[in-house]
Amino acid sequence: MRPMTTARLAIRSFSRAPMSARMGLMLVFTYALVAVLAPVLAPYGETEIVGAEYAPLSSNFPLGTDNIGRDMLTRLIYGARNSVGIALLTSCLSFLLGSIAGLLAVAVGGRFEMILSRVVDVLMAVPALIAALMVLTISGTSVVALVVTIAVIDATRVYRLARSVGANVMVLDFIRAAELRGEGLRWIIIRELLPNIVQPLAAEFGMRFSFVFLFISSLSFLGLGLQPPTADWGSMVRENAILISFGNITPLLPALAIAVLTVAVNFCVDWFVQHSSGLKD
Amino acid sequence: MTDPAPQTEAPLLLDIRDLWIEAVGEDGVKPIVKGISLHLRPGEVLGLIGESGAGKSTLGLAAMGYARPGCRITRGSIRFKGQELLGLTETQLTALRGRCIAYVAQSAAAAFNPAHRLIDQITETAIRSSRISRDQAESRARDLLRRMHFNDPDAIGRRYPHQVSGGQLQRLMTAMAMVADPDIIIFDEPTTALDVTTQIGVLASIREVIRDLGKAAIYITHDLALVAQMADRIKVLRYGSEVEEAPTRVMLSDPREDYTRSLWAVRRFRKTNDGALKAEAPVLEIRQMSAGYGNRTVIQDIDLAVGARETLAIVGESGSGKSTTAQVICGLLAPSNGALEFQGAPLSPDRKGRSRQQLRDIQMVFQMPDTALNPRQRVRDIVGRPVELFLGLRGKQKDDRVGDILSMIGMEPGKFIDRFPHELSGGQKQRIAIARALVCEPKLVICDEVTSSLDQLVAEEILMLLDRTRKALGLSYVFVSHDLETVRAIADRVVVMSNGRIVEQGATDSIFASPENEYTRLLLASVPEMNADWLTRRLSEFTEIDVGPNFPPI
Numbered sequence: 001m002r003p004m005t006t007a008r009l010a011i012r013s014f015s016r017a018p019m020s021a022r023m024g025l026m027l028v029f030t031y032a033l034v035a036v037l038a039p040v041l042a043p044y045g046e047t048e049i050v051g052a053e054y055a056p057l058s059s060n061f062p063l064g065t066d067n068i069g070r071d072m073l074t075r076l077i078y079g080a081r082n083s084v085g086i087a088l089l090t091s092c093l094s095f096l097l098g099s100i101a102g103l104l105a106v107a108v109g110g111r112f113e114m115i116l117s118r119v120v121d122v123l124m125a126v127p128a129l130i131a132a133l134m135v136l137t138i139s140g141t142s143v144v145a146l147v148v149t150i151a152v153i154d155a156t157r158v159y160r161l162a163r164s165v166g167a168n169v170m171v172l173d174f175i176r177a178a179e180l181r182g183e184g185l186r187w188i189i190i191r192e193l194l195p196n197i198v199q200p201l202a203a204e205f206g207m208r209f210s211f212v213f214l215f216i217s218s219l220s221f222l223g224l225g226l227q228p229p230t231a232d233w234g235s236m237v238r239e240n241a242i243l244i245s246f247g248n249i250t251p252l253l254p255a256l257a258i259a260v261l262t263v264a265v266n267f268c269v270d271w272f273v274q275h276s277s278g279l280k281d
Numbered sequence: 282m283t284d285p286a287p288q289t290e291a292p293l294l295l296d297i298r299d300l301w302i303e304a305v306g307e308d309g310v311k312p313i314v315k316g317i318s319l320h321l322r323p324g325e326v327l328g329l330i331g332e333s334g335a336g337k338s339t340l341g342l343a344a345m346g347y348a349r350p351g352c353r354i355t356r357g358s359i360r361f362k363g364q365e366l367l368g369l370t371e372t373q374l375t376a377l378r379g380r381c382i383a384y385v386a387q388s389a390a391a392a393f394n395p396a397h398r399l400i401d402q403i404t405e406t407a408i409r410s411s412r413i414s415r416d417q418a419e420s421r422a423r424d425l426l427r428r429m430h431f432n433d434p435d436a437i438g439r440r441y442p443h444q445v446s447g448g449q450l451q452r453l454m455t456a457m458a459m460v461a462d463p464d465i466i467i468f469d470e471p472t473t474a475l476d477v478t479t480q481i482g483v484l485a486s487i488r489e490v491i492r493d494l495g496k497a498a499i500y501i502t503h504d505l506a507l508v509a510q511m512a513d514r515i516k517v518l519r520y521g522s523e524v525e526e527a528p529t530r531v532m533l534s535d536p537r538e539d540y541t542r543s544l545w546a547v548r549r550f551r552k553t554n555d556g557a558l559k560a561e562a563p564v565l566e567i568r569q570m571s572a573g574y575g576n577r578t579v580i581q582d583i584d585l586a587v588g589a590r591e592t593l594a595i596v597g598e599s600g601s602g603k604s605t606t607a608q609v610i611c612g613l614l615a616p617s618n619g620a621l622e623f624q625g626a627p628l629s630p631d632r633k634g635r636s637r638q639q640l641r642d643i644q645m646v647f648q649m650p651d652t653a654l655n656p657r658q659r660v661r662d663i664v665g666r667p668v669e670l671f672l673g674l675r676g677k678q679k680d681d682r683v684g685d686i687l688s689m690i691g692m693e694p695g696k697f698i699d700r701f702p703h704e705l706s707g708g709q710k711q712r713i714a715i716a717r718a719l720v721c722e723p724k725l726v727i728c729d730e731v732t733s734s735l736d737q738l739v740a741e742e743i744l745m746l747l748d749r750t751r752k753a754l755g756l757s758y759v760f761v762s763h764d765l766e767t768v769r770a771i772a773d774r775v776v777v778m779s780n781g782r783i784v785e786q787g788a789t790d791s792i793f794a795s796p797e798n799e800y801t802r803l804l805l806a807s808v809p810e811m812n813a814d815w816l817t818r819r820l821s822e823f824t825e826i827d828v829g830p831n832f833p834p835i
Contacts, residue, residue: 173653177717180611180632181670182640195657 017271024267031261035081042074047229054243064250067239072250078231079254084261086147086226087213093151094212095205098158103189106166117163120156128153129218136224146216146225154212161204165197199273206269210262217258233258292362294464294497295321295344300357302339302348313352314339315521321465324495328512328529330502332736336521337501341467344499345382346374380410383458387470389450393442399453400438407461418460425456428493429486448479452486459490466491469501476598476763477807484510485820503736505544506809509533510816517541529813543738545811552592552748552771562625563588564725564757565610570619572609579605580781583619587725592751592758594772594789596765596804602781607727607761611645624724641671644718648730650710654702661698664716671721686720689753690746708739712746719750727759732767744771765808769793777801
């Protein structure tokens with residue numbers, strides 16, 4: 001068999017992927033593209049007031065305008081950049097925190113694991129939304145505070161998962177073999193434990209990413225998320241909510257954007273989990 | 282049941298003809314039973330024997346018209362008392378199963394529901410399928426239990442599964458299968474999970490109750506010596522096909538096929554004595570060692586020494602503390618008392634206190650090759666990591682070293698070095714695990730039941746490999762095992778453990794020839810021999826051996 005380049009491998013596995021995965025991948029790719037090319041694609045500026053309030057759909061404003069006369073399509077496009085970018089950043093951070101802490105707890109064990117687990121229990125005992133509202137009210141609503149707060153809250157769930165899955169791997173004999181070789185903590189976590197729990201973690205990532213996304217949106221809806229005038233799908237729903245009573249679907253568009261991305265991400269993750277569990281090819 | 286069986290002489294109870302069963306696997310549909318025929322007359326016991334993957338369990342289940350999920354019966358016929366089972370509806374089959382054909386599985390512990398009393402579980406099938414009253418079923422169960430040497434059937438029936446021993450549970454499961462008074466009972470490895478001294482009691486009661494009640498049975502096992510005690514006829518299977526079939530005594534004395542002969546010849550391997558054992562300082566010494574988990578002491582006052590280039594076997598039944606001893610030597614479990622000495626220098630009881638050289642010198646091979654190798658690493662990394670760590674070799678040098686050891690254990694480097702564990706067979710995995718232990722030329726290798734999850738022929742190869750590498754590399758083995766035949770084949774000296782203590786130790790030949798300790802004698806006498814009369818003789822010789830129930834305290 002000829003040695004294959006990564007690109008060729010990627011194309012081959014894409015062409016063999018099931019329909020749902022291909023659709024998911026394409027959608028995610030489209031979102032990414034839109035996010036990156038937002039300034040090019042958007043007809044107007046992000047915060048530019050270009051027309052009347054709540055203007056109906058027209059050739060100038062394909063999706064109408066919002067409560068203060070900004071172009072809806074432009075806002076949606078920039079929203080992809082802001083909302084998706086921050087949700088992605090937050091879930092990556094929460095997975096980094098959660099899985100490192102979880103695996104460390106498993107590998108070190110003993111008192112360390114117990115204390116860490118109790119701390120996590122305490123954090124989890126406070127409802128996520130309340131905790132976030134509390135912290136953000138105190139710290140102020142900067143993007144950094146938002147990302148860190150949600151990441152820490154979310155990391156507790158990841159910690160739980162990483163610890164329970166990791167504990168099942170930790171009792172296997174190849175970990176004993178590594179210990180008998182005198183391997184350090186780092187090797188055991190990164191080389192022995194991690195590769196064996198990537199699948200459940202990845203599956204969880206798809207779910208968590210969606211949850212974080214919705215969480216940020218609900219915070220924005222409550223006014224503690226991304227601050228105006230930044231375009232954000234969650235706040236856009238709130239800002240235009242009043243239109244619903246007039247039978248206008250405009251406020252549902254950002255919600256639809258969120259829903260479609262959530263489904264697409266989960267299609268991709270399902271496929272990845274299935275693909276990597278087979279370990280063939 | 283309506284139309285008479287085609288045979289004239291004696292009516293066939295079960296008549297399977299040209300049966301094909303396919304399994305849907307990762308790489309498509311594969312036949313796992315290929316055109317096997319078998320028949321069973323009333324009161325007859327047929328032994329099915331073969332290695333794993335021979336299709337013996339699949340065939341046993343097919344006798345009830347059942348195919349495991351992922352399997353389907355594609356061709357052939359299964360007739361029970363002349364009635365074709367294939368094509369019956371699931372409801373009709375369910376009515377048949379349990380009442381007419383019953384099944385006794387390998388793991389009784391998994392077959393009983395821990396939340397219900399034993400008597401309720403034993404009688405459940407009978408009450409449901411045979412439409413007899415609870416009282417009738419219970420009195421039948423009591424009669425059966427008495428036949429199986431439970432002196433107080435009511436007392437045992439009131440217990441829950443966790444309150445009886447493994448051997449008792451297996452006998453209770455046999456009783457459960459027989460309460461509905463079936464015509465055929467299928468035993469699938471009923472004693473494989475049991476210790477030898479327990480096994481003998483279970484074998485005796487199964488055999489007795491089948492004979493007394495004149496039942497027909499199919500006895501599935503991988504152990505020839507066992508099937509020889511139980512069966513009237515033996516059928517040898519391999520890769521889903523029949524190798525040969527003959528009455529037990531004919532089969533034992535005069536097998537026709539090469540494969541059968543090779544099965545019979547298993548354990549003919551004996552290590553050759555190289556004589557260079559004496560008068561060298563021991564590699565490892567353990568003095569007055571005690572250890573346990575939490576407050577429970579598992580081993581007590583263990584004194585033993587492993588000589589240079591010696592294979593020392595630690596034998597015992599489950600719970601004897603042999604594996605705990607192995608863990609203490611490796612430093613996986615801290616002893617509560619005692620001292621370790623390695624090559625004349627004190628050895629820290631905790632692996633973290635050991636020097637890199639000591640870690641390199643003491644290696645371990647685990648029981649289950651499936652869990653001993655990281656499924657996400659290639660052979661190159663699994664075997665190469667110790668080379669990197671202990672010898673500091675990298676890149677090409679490392680790969681060469683890995684290649685050398687692979688060649689030594691009989692695995693072609695070019696073919697295997699890039700494989701993942703799931704691309705290897707069980708025996709190959711165990712070889713890789715051994716290669717990982719040997720690649721840095723250790724002084725002492727601890728083998729914890731390394732052959733017990735392998736088929737006989739494969740286990741034999743592993744034993745030969747161990748003995749060959751011992752000579753080539755001049756190392757010592759501590760060989761932990763419950764299998765006395767394996768121990769006899771490989772060990773220079775034997776340590777017998779029971780209840781956490783060493784009861785006897787000495788040279789292999791003398792222990793096996795003239796055991797001094799009571800327990801050692803019992804253990805040796807419980808190993809089934811390849812002789813159809815062994816069980817009968819054994820039971821008459823040792824009447825004091827526990828065949829009846831020994832009630833553990835609640």
